Amino acid sequence: MIFPIFFTFFLLLSTSHASVQDFCVADYKAPDGPAGYSCKKPAIVTVNDFVYSGLGIAGNTTNIFKAAVTPAFAAQFPGVNGLGISLARLDLGPGGVVPFHTHPGASEVLLVVQGTIIAGFVASDNTPYLKTLKKGDIIVFPQGLLHFQVNGGDTPAIAFPSFSSPSPGLQIVDFALFKNDLATELIAQTTLLDAPQIKKLKGVLGGTNKVY
Amino acid sequence: MIFPIFFTFFLLLSTSHASVQDFCVADYKAPDGPAGYSCKKPAIVTVNDFVYSGLGIAGNTTNIFKAAVTPAFAAQFPGVNGLGISLARLDLGPGGVVPFHTHPGASEVLLVVQGTIIAGFVASDNTPYLKTLKKGDIIVFPQGLLHFQVNGGDTPAIAFPSFSSPSPGLQIVDFALFKNDLATELIAQTTLLDAPQIKKLKGVLGGTNKVY
Amino acid sequence: MIFPIFFTFFLLLSTSHASVQDFCVADYKAPDGPAGYSCKKPAIVTVNDFVYSGLGIAGNTTNIFKAAVTPAFAAQFPGVNGLGISLARLDLGPGGVVPFHTHPGASEVLLVVQGTIIAGFVASDNTPYLKTLKKGDIIVFPQGLLHFQVNGGDTPAIAFPSFSSPSPGLQIVDFALFKNDLATELIAQTTLLDAPQIKKLKGVLGGTNKVY
Amino acid sequence: MIFPIFFTFFLLLSTSHASVQDFCVADYKAPDGPAGYSCKKPAIVTVNDFVYSGLGIAGNTTNIFKAAVTPAFAAQFPGVNGLGISLARLDLGPGGVVPFHTHPGASEVLLVVQGTIIAGFVASDNTPYLKTLKKGDIIVFPQGLLHFQVNGGDTPAIAFPSFSSPSPGLQIVDFALFKNDLATELIAQTTLLDAPQIKKLKGVLGGTNKVY
Amino acid sequence: MIFPIFFTFFLLLSTSHASVQDFCVADYKAPDGPAGYSCKKPAIVTVNDFVYSGLGIAGNTTNIFKAAVTPAFAAQFPGVNGLGISLARLDLGPGGVVPFHTHPGASEVLLVVQGTIIAGFVASDNTPYLKTLKKGDIIVFPQGLLHFQVNGGDTPAIAFPSFSSPSPGLQIVDFALFKNDLATELIAQTTLLDAPQIKKLKGVLGGTNKVY
Amino acid sequence: MIFPIFFTFFLLLSTSHASVQDFCVADYKAPDGPAGYSCKKPAIVTVNDFVYSGLGIAGNTTNIFKAAVTPAFAAQFPGVNGLGISLARLDLGPGGVVPFHTHPGASEVLLVVQGTIIAGFVASDNTPYLKTLKKGDIIVFPQGLLHFQVNGGDTPAIAFPSFSSPSPGLQIVDFALFKNDLATELIAQTTLLDAPQIKKLKGVLGGTNKVY
Structure with a gap:
């Protein structure tokens, strides 16, 4: 059985213009706008734009809060630009604390992968919602609300917060x-x-x- | 010159189904969802659903902050439900203060209509942006950032904040x-x-x- | 009690890339896009980008409509770029009128701060919604619908419309x-x-x- | 070669709760909200909810405008509810006109499939954009702007407008x-x-x- | 009766800055971002930016699928940039097929204007929804779901898909x-x-x- | 020093109406809509609505794909309803595979926490992007594109995908x-x-x- 060569199908879908379609990998040198960074030309995008290895490394917790937040936001991880999502890594040494803070433009889901973390947020009516989280537990902090994380055990704790924005921001009250x-x-x-x-x-x- | 009676044009545009078109006046008795309150049946909507008179009345500032915030959010003003906007009134007695707070889901533009107000916000990189505002001045507080207002004079001040959401929320840090x-x-x-x-x-x- | 100096906490949050986070003050010289103007580099942003004083000045109503609209949209007020909100000032001399118009991309809440204004809009089913507004009253005009304002008294009237977009547009039917x-x-x-x-x-x- | 029976994979993805996932076919009997109609239970959804045949029938143009608009909006076509798109059919008899109108909540692309149509819109700065369209031509009317269609020939014309909203609205100035x-x-x-x-x-x- | 010349009304609405208001015609030479292409300067925009004639021409169906898709997406049709809508033309020769595919970022409504088309999509729960469509029928494919079209008759079929995005994308599984x-x-x-x-x-x- | 009791400040912010503000915990018994589930009354919301423990348990991989996906979408985790984010857990036994699939309404960031995973996606222009991920690596799959995961080692692998929607959907091509x-x-x-x-x-x- 022989298939004829086909060659014109959907050819019109490829144009000479820069494509605004599947993704918009951040080009840090071009102007940014309210929706995010400009897009890198698709021709020079590689898989490494979509992969980030920085979260595999423990943050330095030798500071007053015994804590470290390592972001993989659009400013660090160009592949998430424009895609409505980003990640970070949280290291809490024994006694570690992320003090009360907000993410002005995003909701967060925190995943505990090691240790025990006491996490909580306060709603607009001042009701606190607190929980002690074990490995594998997740908690959601609704957009813009004050929340905190505290190491609830004697050993280092690790968690990975996910955000509903590629640039969630982080404002620590202190x-x-x-x-x-x-x-x-x-x-x-x-x-x-x-x-x-x-x-x-x-x-x-x-x-x-x-x-x- | 005589015009024939016309009668069928666009008739199909009116249907027997509840209409989801121009507006969605809040029906406080039906379930609400992530996008806001359910819609009141258009047939029982009146102009009074779109008008709110509560902001014409001075708030009671005999409290510790010598301040009062009177909201016209979707919970009070059904006409703004689903429309991406709401208003409030701010009264600041002499020495009055709205302490540091955020609106988790909205940006704000504050309009001073009487007196002098010192207003400011702090960005995520901890830079403060402060200004003394006179009558007619406006300032914008970007979404979710910590900000405050202080009466900058010896007389009562009045301002009207506008919000980019019908339900902007209000979280006061204290x-x-x-x-x-x-x-x-x-x-x-x-x-x-x-x-x-x-x-x-x-x-x-x-x-x-x-x-x- | 002595606190050790801390220095590394959240250091990774500051990067060498232009930040797309808290705000996007309009840079009128760079290209604009569907979401608004490009962002000014944060380093050269000042509080004056977030403050606008033009609405404190009465508009010139010596024209056929005895009316003036002074906008504080993103094109005039760079701080609101990308934030989903803007303001304007409306001056209506005695007999003044803002004729039927729409804002193609925004809902509006009109706040009367002086005088009396007859305001109204017409819904898609041709039902008119009219009201005479006093000082302190607000009315909402749902997105894109035809509406008007008429001075309802013998003295100048002033109002401040807020919009659910930084660039609401204004199309006057006449x-x-x-x-x-x-x-x-x-x-x-x-x-x-x-x-x-x-x-x-x-x-x-x-x-x-x-x-x- | 034998494949073992597999049975548990992704089982957790099916739950007893009503699913909010692929689509939200309009349930006209439940409350509607700012984002559209409530969703019909997936179990009673059929392919007929996603198909609409009403646009195959010519509208009645025996009226003053010699025109007919037949909508397939969410109110008529339940499958488009929540999906950001809808269609309609436009019939223009000889001399037919759709007078100046807007769609308050949507942009429109008009496709001419029979006859000749003169179409145009006016921008906020009052610039008119006009074109005579032949079969196969399309024109876009940006959101909320005043536009019109006129039969440009001596024979009936047919066009299909597409909208960027399931409930675009239609406000005819007259x-x-x-x-x-x-x-x-x-x-x-x-x-x-x-x-x-x-x-x-x-x-x-x-x-x-x-x-x- | 004489009308005085009026000249100042709304003058403030015209500024020297590039306007971000009614539309954002694609400028293919400037950087693009997550929300689409940069905007062409309004001064050089003409009606031809809003009109596209390429869909009036039959696509070349002499290929293995006996099918052709001619897009009028933002990359080809600059006027739809940023407006949440686009169109395409589908030609299916006798025996023609558009194999299983998705549009990653858009819902689609397909309008049959000639011939018979068997169209269908599969939901996340693997339920197929199939229908044979005649001239004038429309079907909606909810965002991102796998769907296909097959010529259901012996003669060429033509259809016009509309999309809820100016850049819907097209991913063919094969x-x-x-x-x-x-x-x-x-x-x-x-x-x-x-x-x-x-x-x-x-x-x-x-x-x-x-x-x- | 004595502080006067204050009692009226912001009292107006609490109303008798159900509040549409901080969050909208899913009420599975009320109707759902295009934006998600209806909101549970705030009075009966507890911290347990915002916490989910199901991802701490390994999925059953004794199936043909030697894989298991355990979702914490809005249908399982009521706290994320309306918040633009959700999570899941992926278990891949030795030789485990998640075959080609899409999430019709969401982008995904996959975090590897144990083992080695070969992950990849294919863009609309058919370019594949593949990478072998170690513990701590993340990869982003842009919205709606076909992608897969394969266990790249000899031991069980675990990963946590995050999604830019509370109801991302999952369509497996097979x-x-x-x-x-x-x-x-x-x-x-x-x-x-x-x-x-x-x-x-x-x-x-x-x-x-x-x-x-």
Whole structure:
């Protein structure tokens, strides 16, 4: 049995224009926009744009929080640009904590793969939702809500958060308040915290006291 | 000149099914979903569903923050359901403050219509953006970022925040931390605040100390 | 008590790539796309990109409609680019009118801050929804529907429309029909208006009569 | 060669809950929401929910516009519910016209399959874009903009508009202005049309004159 | 009666910045992003950007499938860029087939305008939905699901698929498996097909056998 | 120092209506819609709605593919409803394979936590992208594209796929073709496969041969 050579079928689908179709691997040198980075020309995209190996390496937890977050967001992992998803790795040493924070533009599902983690979030009506998670457990933090993770055991814990955005952002409350030059008085006014407490944490986290 | 009566044109556009077209006025009694409330039957919708008068009334600022926020979100203003927008009114007495907070699901543009307001937000990289706003000025707070407003003068100030969602949410950091039963020790661990400071603010804001 | 200096925590979150995270302040010189303008490099963004003072100034209402619309859309207010929201100011002199118009890509909530405004929209089934609004009242115009505003009192009225898009667009029916070179005959055919009426309004609004 | 029976693979993917996955065929009896109609239970969905035959029948053009629009929107064609697309059929008799109109929530691509159609739209800056279309030609009308279609030949024309929404809506300017009880004076004020012209078209289209 | 010249109304709406409003005609020379191509400057946009005539020409069906798909996607038809819709033309000679394929990013509504087409799709639960379509019939293929079209008669058939995206993509299973250099062994493992069958189809479709 | 009791601040934010704000935990008994399941009343939501433990348990791989996929989609994990994200667990025994499949409505990032996995996808232009992944590696499969996973070692492998949708769907090509009652002749016509091959796989996978 012989098949005739076929050659014209769907030929029109390939054009000389850059294709906006299957994916949009981030081109970090071109302008970015509200929807993400510009797309690398498909001709120079390789499988390595879609693979990221950085999450296999433990983060350095020798810091005040005994914690490390290693992101694989669009800024690090070009293949997820425009695709509505990204990942990260969380290392929590014994006593480790990721303090209260939000991801301004994404929901998160946290997967525990080693150790025990106490995780929680607070809803807009101030109700806290807390749970101690074992290996294999997952918890979802709805978009933009304050949440935290604490190592609940005596051994290092590892988790992998997934996000509903390639650029979820990360805003840590302590850093937003104390790791910049916001005036102590203004922080006091907008948090009800006492000035000595504010100054102490500015000292710990490296903030200064600007006089506006 | 005589026009013949016409009668069949576009008749097919009206059907016996509930219409999913121009708007979806909230029906608070039916189930709600991720996209908002169910729609009231168009036949019982009136102009009053699209009009809200509650923002014409000053909020009560006799409270610890000397501030009041009056929302016209989808939960109060059924006409905005599903339309990607809502409004609120902000009253700030002399010395009034809206402490650090976020709207988990929306960006905000704040319009000052009376008095002077110092407004600011902090970006994910901890850079603060602050400005003193006069009557007629507007400022935008990008989605999910921590921001605050402070009365910058000696007289009452009024502003109207607009939101990019009919249900923007509102999470006040002080309330999330101190106006519930989160354990003092856990708060200390996840904020670096000292226990006495936490206990003081729990007292001020009505929180309790749960032992988990 | 002494805190050790911490220095590595979350260091990986800062990268050398332009960040696509918290906001995307419009860079008017780079290409724009379907989602909005390109983003200004974060390093040169200042608080002034997020603040707009143009709405504090009354628009010039010495025109045929005794009305002025002053936009703070992404094209004027770079901070709202990509954030799903924008504002404008509406001045209506005594007798002032914003004639029937649509915003092709946005819903609108109109806030009256001075005077009295009769506002209304017409739904797809031709039902009109009208209301006389006082100071503090708000009305929502669902996306894309024809609506209008008329000064309902003897004194100047001021309102602030908010939009569910940073670039809501504005299409005024009178202008679309009579303020260009559409042939009178074609307009007559597509509106049922009489030719003399069309020619009169072309004269008023500055349109010409192209022969196609 | 023998293959072992396999039976457990992916079994967990089938659950007892109603599935929210591939499609959401409209259930007209349950509540609708901002995203569309509720979903029919998958078990009672058949291929006929995904097929619509109504567009094969010519619309009745014996009316003042010598035109007929037959929609296959979500309200008529349950299979497109939630899928971001719908179709319609347009019949234009000799001299037929679809007068200026908008689809508040959708862009449109019009495909001419018989005859000649003059189609056009007007942009927000009042620039008209007009073209005479032959069989096989397509034109796109960007979301929410005023556009029209006119039979450009002496024989019946047929076209099929596609929409970027399952419920695109259809607002005809003439109908919105003259086919309801809006007061003649108000229409005059908000359109600059003369009262006699308004009254004439109210008469033609069946509108009345409400005294507010 | 004399109308005063009016000149300032809405003047502020025209700015010197490139406008991001009504449409975003594709500029194939500027970078593209996740939301589509960059926008051509409005000043050089013409009606021809919004009109496409390529679908009026029959595709060449002298190939193995006796079929041709002619796309009018954003890559060919710049006017649909960013507008959530596109079209194509399908020609099926007698015995013609569009083999099983998906559109990764869009739902499709297929309109038959000539001949008879047997069309079908398979849902995630493996249920097939099949129908024989006559002229004027439409069928919807929900996003991303496998579907096919077969000429059901003895004469050429023509259909026009509409898509819910300007760049819907097109992935043909046979081509994805057999028209590249995937190793025969790997294909066997990931499809359960026998090696001779795979090799035969590689031969037919022009695939090679890479040894990884 | 004494703080006055404050009690009215933000009181208006709590209303008697069901709140559409922070989250929308799936209520499997109410109707679902295009955006997902209806929301459970916030009052009966508990932390257990946001936590899922099923992914800690190894799937049963004693089947023909020596593989198991355990989903934590909205249908199993009510907390992710409406949040644009979900997870699953993949177990691959030695020689295990997830055959070619797509997720019609989502992109996927696969995280390998044990063993070695050869993963790959094919783009619309038929280019394959393949990589052997070690523990800690991640790969992204852009939305809707055909992809597969194969155990690349001699020991069991475990991976956790994350999806950009709470209901990503899963369509396995082999199952769509051979695990239902599609006629052998029709499959042959739409896949180019030979009838004996089709019949063999129908036998393996449990399909029957319907005569239409």
